Amino acid sequence: MIRFSKYNWLYALISLVVIGTGIYSMVRWGYRVSIDFTGGTEVTYGIGEEFVDTISKEDIEAGLKSVNATYQSHEYPDDTSLVVRVSDMDEQSEPQFREALAKRTSAQLSLLRLNVVGPVIGQEAIQKTLIAVGLGIMAILGYIFFAFKRASFAFAAVVALLHDLLVVLGMYSLVGHFFGAQLDTLFVTGLLTTLTFSTHDTIVIFDKIREYRKSHPHESIETLSDMAVSATMARSINNSLTIVFMLVALVLLGGSSIRFFAVALLMGTLTGVYSSPFVAAPVMMWIEKWRK
Amino acid sequence: MIFRIVKIVMVALALGGLIWINLPSRIPLQFTLGDIAVDTSIGSPVLSWQDGSGQQFTKKFETKFGLDLQGGSHFVFEADTSKLNASDVEDAISSTRNIIERRVNLFGVAEPSIQVLRSGQTYRISVDLPGVKDHQEAINLIGQTAQLVFKEEGELDPSIPISIATQSAIFRLTKDTGLTGKDVRKAQVTFNSENAEPSVQLSFNDEGASKFADITKRNVGKLVGIFLDADLLTAPVVQTEILDGTAIITGQFTVESAKSLAVSINSGALPVPIQLVQSETVGPSLGARDVSLSLFAGVVGLVCVILFMIIYYGRLGLIASVGLLLYGLITHGLFRAIPVVLTLPGIAGFILSIGMAVDSNILIFERIKEELRLGKPHQTAVRIGFGKAMDAIKDANVTTLIVAFILFNPLNWEFLPQFGLVKGFALTLAIGVITSLFTGVFITRRLLKVFYTRS
Numbered sequence: 001m002i003r004f005s006k007y008n009w010l011y012a013l014i015s016l017v018v019i020g021t022g023i024y025s026m027v028r029w030g031y032r033v034s035i036d037f038t039g040g041t042e043v044t045y046g047i048g049e050e051f052v053d054t055i056s057k058e059d060i061e062a063g064l065k066s067v068n069a070t071y072q073s074h075e076y077p078d079d080t081s082l083v084v085r086v087s088d089m090d091e092q093s094e095p096q097f098r099e100a101l102a103k104r105t106s107a108q109l110s111l112l113r114l115n116v117v118g119p120v121i122g123q124e125a126i127q128k129t130l131i132a133v134g135l136g137i138m139a140i141l142g143y144i145f146f147a148f149k150r151a152s153f154a155f156a157a158v159v160a161l162l163h164d165l166l167v168v169l170g171m172y173s174l175v176g177h178f179f180g181a182q183l184d185t186l187f188v189t190g191l192l193t194t195l196t197f198s199t200h201d202t203i204v205i206f207d208k209i210r211e212y213r214k215s216h217p218h219e220s221i222e223t224l225s226d227m228a229v230s231a232t233m234a235r236s237i238n239n240s241l242t243i244v245f246m247l248v249a250l251v252l253l254g255g256s257s258i259r260f261f262a263v264a265l266l267m268g269t270l271t272g273v274y275s276s277p278f279v280a281a282p283v284m285m286w287i288e289k290w291r292k
Numbered sequence: 293m294i295f296r297i298v299k300i301v302m303v304a305l306a307l308g309g310l311i312w313i314n315l316p317s318r319i320p321l322q323f324t325l326g327d328i329a330v331d332t333s334i335g336s337p338v339l340s341w342q343d344g345s346g347q348q349f350t351k352k353f354e355t356k357f358g359l360d361l362q363g364g365s366h367f368v369f370e371a372d373t374s375k376l377n378a379s380d381v382e383d384a385i386s387s388t389r390n391i392i393e394r395r396v397n398l399f400g401v402a403e404p405s406i407q408v409l410r411s412g413q414t415y416r417i418s419v420d421l422p423g424v425k426d427h428q429e430a431i432n433l434i435g436q437t438a439q440l441v442f443k444e445e446g447e448l449d450p451s452i453p454i455s456i457a458t459q460s461a462i463f464r465l466t467k468d469t470g471l472t473g474k475d476v477r478k479a480q481v482t483f484n485s486e487n488a489e490p491s492v493q494l495s496f497n498d499e500g501a502s503k504f505a506d507i508t509k510r511n512v513g514k515l516v517g518i519f520l521d522a523d524l525l526t527a528p529v530v531q532t533e534i535l536d537g538t539a540i541i542t543g544q545f546t547v548e549s550a551k552s553l554a555v556s557i558n559s560g561a562l563p564v565p566i567q568l569v570q571s572e573t574v575g576p577s578l579g580a581r582d583v584s585l586s587l588f589a590g591v592v593g594l595v596c597v598i599l600f601m602i603i604y605y606g607r608l609g610l611i612a613s614v615g616l617l618l619y620g621l622i623t624h625g626l627f628r629a630i631p632v633v634l635t636l637p638g639i640a641g642f643i644l645s646i647g648m649a650v651d652s653n654i655l656i657f658e659r660i661k662e663e664l665r666l667g668k669p670h671q672t673a674v675r676i677g678f679g680k681a682m683d684a685i686k687d688a689n690v691t692t693l694i695v696a697f698i699l700f701n702p703l704n705w706e707f708l709p710q711f712g713l714v715k716g717f718a719l720t721l722a723i724g725v726i727t728s729l730f731t732g733v734f735i736t737r738r739l740l741k742v743f744y745t746r747s
Contacts, residue, residue, distance in 0.1 A: 046577070091427055091571050112578040114427065118569035121368065124411060128709040132698055135708070139694040147687060186637055189699055189714050193644075193721065196695050200688035204655075207684060235658045238604065242597045242654070243647035249593035250643060255585035257360075257578075258636050265644060 001230045005222040011278035022170010029177040034184035039122035041089045044113040045082045051107040052076050063101035067093035075180055077256035129188050136192045140199055156284035157202045160275040164198045167271040181260040190261055194268020201276035205232050221288045229277040240273040312337055313353045313625040353628040358635035361583050363576030364422040365430055369566040371415045384564045385415045392434055411706045427573040440473030440557050443517045461527040465517035469507050475500025479557035481550045490550040492541040501537025509533040582636050590643045611739045612653040619649045619731045623724055635716030645724020652732035656681040689725050696722035
């Protein structure tokens with residue numbers, strides 16, 4: 001058995017640093033919100049490798065003049081494509097823009113994807129996504145209260161859940177700032193999914209504590225918790241490793257369309273594994289001791 | 293003994309069936325074996341059967357890809373119901389849906405999907421057209437308001453000089469006859485028997501036929517014009533009264549333009565004005581690249597997982613890997629059998645669920661090891677460890693299933709998201725989790741019993 005509980009201050013520090021950095025990023029840089037939520041037009045062109053990074057904001061704005069649309073942003077997600085985000089350009093005027101841009105830059109532009117979202121749809125997507133997230137979190141909370149009859153366990157699991165939520169939200173803002181990840185419906189999906197993983201791990205550890213409490217009724221809560229964390233550590237790490245293998249492969253090799261979705265899932269999985277022994281267990285100990 | 297042989301045969305059959313379902317749809321087989329030359333092909337099964345009424349059904353076990361992967365167009369139209377009585381809205385929407393469906397079918401798209409989405413008092417119609425690249429043509433075809441009218445010569449517009457007005461048919465045909473597209477029973481493309489030029493033939497219903505007879509009777513020697521919206525299609529001079537209720541529109545038609553005119557006349561105007569509020573068009577090349585990249589990523593991830601399991605757990609890891617391969621085959625077989633339309637996030641969900649399926653095995657193995665450490669005999673350790681692990685596995689997957697349910701939104705609740713991509717992910721994740729419970733319970737247990745006996 002390893003005395004994990006001796007270093008509770010260290011876990012708290014790590015969590016504070018990570019969440020603090022994330023909140024700083026959220027406040028300072030916010031998010032790149034996808035047209036899923038804001039409405040607008042996103043168009044992806046296939047371009048020759050030699051044109052990557054050569055087409056500038058000015059080129060795009062000049063092309064947009066012909067269709068009266070407003071530039072928002074552009075980027076090169078990989079070495080064969082260009083993504084342009086604009087407002088007020090509909091399906092009918094895209095060919096005109098493409099022609100104007102191709103003429104100005106002499107690049108061959110082939111239309112790979114065109115996505116137009118009306119402002120009303122974006123507004124509704126925000127509402128519905130928030131409702132889905134709310135319901136999802138309530139379902140997880142409901143399950144926690146159902147699975148752990150003990151209030152201290154349930155409360156600790158909820159703290160771990162909030163911890164993971166903050167970590168992923170904060171870190172994703174950082175990834176958005178430095179690598180251009182967008183806040184879209186897929187991110188929200190990934191976030192909800194990984195919150196459920198986090199709850200699994202907590203359930204496994206707390207189950208063990210309950211078991212040991214019966215077999216070792218005279219041990220302190222720290223010892224019981226350390227025994228449980230030690231016993232489940234191999235399982236926790238091994239399990240997350242297999243998921244991490246799959247997700248890292250997707251991030252590195254899976255192509256640009258779902259890279260940031262895989263990144264969100266990966267961040268959620270990592271913090272989920274971390275939070276069960278190092279957030280949920282210490283919080284539970286703290287409450288148990290405080291009640292005495 | 294016989295019982296055992298039957299069992300082995302059954303397992304072999306099940307395994308064979310599973311592999312068959314997972315095969316690519318066609319693999320050519322060409323080889324010579326001594327004197328025998330084989331030239332055939334094998335592939336995933338195609339079932340066909342007839343029901344009582346003699347209708348033919350076919351079921352192909354093929355992987356279906358969503359619009360984001362095979363390319364195509366997705367549109368959402370919002371219906372403007374402000375001018376309708378509340379009681380008429382449902383009817384108007386459903387007939388609009390049907391007209392759109394008819395237009396899309398005539399467009400020749402394989403497996404289009406047209407759905408009505410309701411959100412509060414707002415009605416939207418979502419249209420998925422796999423394989424359609426030319427989104428503008430599709431939007432025009434769906435959204436057009438084709439209204440066919442017949443006009444006869446009437447008073448001239450005084451503001452236009454007489455010399456011009458009398459020369460041009462469009463200025464002379466000013467009087468509505470009361471005959472419109474509503475009186476047309478059917479429009480179809482016909483070919484002139486002499487020069488094979490395409491034309492469009494209209495067949496009127498009874499009321500239309502009698503109106504048309506009247507019109508031709510009073511206009512012998514004069515022009516009658518057929519307009520689609522404001523465009524004059526044709527303005528023939530009436531030779532004689534026409535009683536059989538058919539009219540032919542000739543003009544400079546190509547086969548395509550004649551066909552599309554027939555389509556617009558058949559479908560008529562939409563009962564509710566619609567407006568495009570969202571669209572997504574994906575070229576086929578992007579999807580093909582995404583599929584191959586993510587499959588490659590999945591294979592690399594799977595190999596890493598299998599290596600890790602074998603290195604860490606030895607013989608148990610090997611058993612788990614076999615279980616994992618079976619899990620992959622069963623899940624993919626289910627995707628084909630149901631069939632599940634795979635989107636890119638759906639593939640990500642599948643890949644994620646492979647990682648999670650290993651979790652069940654790891655839980656089982658750790659529990660068994662624990663029981664062995666307590667000094668229990670081998671058989672007992674496997675049994676008890678298995679039972680304890682199953683409780684944890686069930687608990688752990690319940691929340692994932694609940695969240696997948698919310699994201700998939702199977703009842704199409706209007707307050708929840710109805711996005712295709714999110715649904716695709718939630719569905720494959722849920723199928724993956726349920727399958728992993730099944731393989732955990734039945735397959736890993738069997739494999740443990742057969743291959744993990746005392747060393």
